[in-house]
Amino acid sequence: MPQFTSPHLVYDHRTATFHDDYVSPATTDGRIEADYVLPDDERDTPHAEYLSDEYETTGAELHHSNGNWMLHVHCKTEVESNTPDMEATENGTVLGVDLGVNNLAVASTGAFWTGDEFDHWRHEYKRRRDDLQKHGTRWAHQSIQSIGREQEGRFKLILHRISNELIGEALENGCSVIAFKNLTDIRERTGESWGHKWAFNRLYEYVENKAEEYGIDVE
Incomplete structure (x- = not known):
């Protein structure tokens, strides 16, 4: 059994092979095979859908x-989107991006990034904080602060990945502009939490910073 020195690892198709009921990731000891542990009844579960x-x-x-x-x-899969189709303007081809709760981002190409992972960890960290708040000790307070830093770091990692993939989507489709729907009315339009609003603003910031390197404008 391989030993992992980090609590977090990222895999792609070069470092892992994905099958219907198991995955074969690369480790320092070579490839291993690990079965998925799935619910007995997979109906109406993310496993059955994805x-x-x-x-x-x-x-x-x-x-x-x-x-x-x-x-x-x-x-990822192709989906019908309410986001306007890519259009050519005097500034170039535009990749439209809509933001929401169920899907953090949906591009006008049909690519989308689900909010499942974000919501899973948001609820997990809330559960941990609620458990610690019951103690009311100095140690518990320090642990809550530590959880907050861990949560922010994990969310930033997720958003960095999405921003990289949004840039890749624009490059793959020859888009010179990435246009986000107006962020100022997101909360009223989607009814999302403060955490989602923070994520939307941070995602926009990451995309804007990274797009400059590729000569892509962000609106």
Whole structure:
């Protein structure tokens, strides 16, 4: 059994092979095979929806939490979007991006980034903080602060990945402009939490900073 020195690992198709019921990731001891641990009844679960022929697996992240290893598999598929189609303007071809709660981002190409992982960790960190607040000790207060830093770091990692993939989507489709829907009315339009609003603003910031390197304008 390989030993991992980091609680978080990122895999893509070069470092892991994804099958219907197991994954074969690369380790320092070579490739291993690990079966997916799935519910007995998979109906109406994310596993049944995403681990199917309708979705393409693009990568995964391995996380260690509370003594367990969890694999977050990234998938994508073509979807119908309310986001305006890509259009050519005097400034070039535009990639439209809409932001929401169920899907953090949906591009006008049909690519989307689900909010499942974000919401999973948001609820997990809230549960940990609620448990610690029951103690009311100085140690508990310090632990809550530590959890806050860990949560922010994890969310930034997720958003960095999405921003990189949004840039890649623009480059792949020859877009010279990435246009986000107006961020000022996001909360009223989607009813999302403060955490989602923070994520939307941070994602815009990351995309804007990275797009400059490729000569892509962000609106």
